[in-house]
Amino acid sequence: MLARDRQGATLPEFAIVLPTFLVLLFGIYDLGQGIYLKSVLQGAILDAGRDAGLESGLSQKDAIDQYVRDQLSPIAISNPTYEVERLNYSGFNDVGRPEDFTDSNNNDKYDAGECFVDENGNNTWDGDVGKGGLGGANDVVVYSVTVNYDRVFPLWKLISGEQRGSVSATTALRNQPFGPQAARAKKQVCPGT
Incomplete structure (x- = not known):
């Protein structure tokens, strides 16, 4: 009789399911x-990128960044x-392209001391030829924004994750x-010579 009694069974089931x-x-x-x-960040950065591409973009840089935050x-x-990053290039083919270098030891990677062609004017070999900033007329600009934020619920503790969440969006115009x-x-640069 006691085994068939179902009264009170809802509470333990609820305690397991809740x-x-x-x-x-x-x-x-x-x-x-x-x-x-x-999604909102991607839409905001697309709008901001179009505004930054105008001639007035250089003088409105802070207002454009504030628009994204708003x-x-x-x-x-x-x-x-x-975190906001702007890199400008001569054309779309240059985006993400490393600076040319003379591979002295034929290992297909740049090593300290090898000669290289400095295309962004910083006298250092870079894995990306982009120059910082908005560039000038007809330049291609890659505009990236990363937002780091605290997660609302502490579920990250259950999966050994991070409390800080991060989303980023990029546009190239x-x-x-x-x-x-x-x-x-x-400019050809040969360190050590």
Whole structure:
């Protein structure tokens, strides 16, 4: 008779199901917040990139960055930090291209002391020829923003993750042709000679 008694069985079942349900619910919220934040950031950076490509972009750089932050402010993120990077190139083919170098030991990678062609004017070999900043007329600009924020729920502890979440967005646009494109100086550098 006691084995068939079902009264009170709901409470232990609820106690087993509730934590699993809450972890699932909070996980979906955390994941959804990150996806939504990335979507809004991508839209904001596309708008900001178009504004930065105008002739007035150089004088409006801080206002353009503030526009991106303002677009994200309605989203409930705590303790956000923003990392902004702008690299400019002569053309789209240069994006991510390393500076040329003389491979003295034929190992297919740059080693200290090898001669190289400095294309971005910093007298250092770089794995990317991009110059910092917005560039000039007709230059291609890669505009990247990374937002780091504190996660709302401490689920990250359950999976040995990080408390800080991070989303980033990047866009590459050509500046408007508000003048002739400036030629980029290339200089052969041979360290140690």
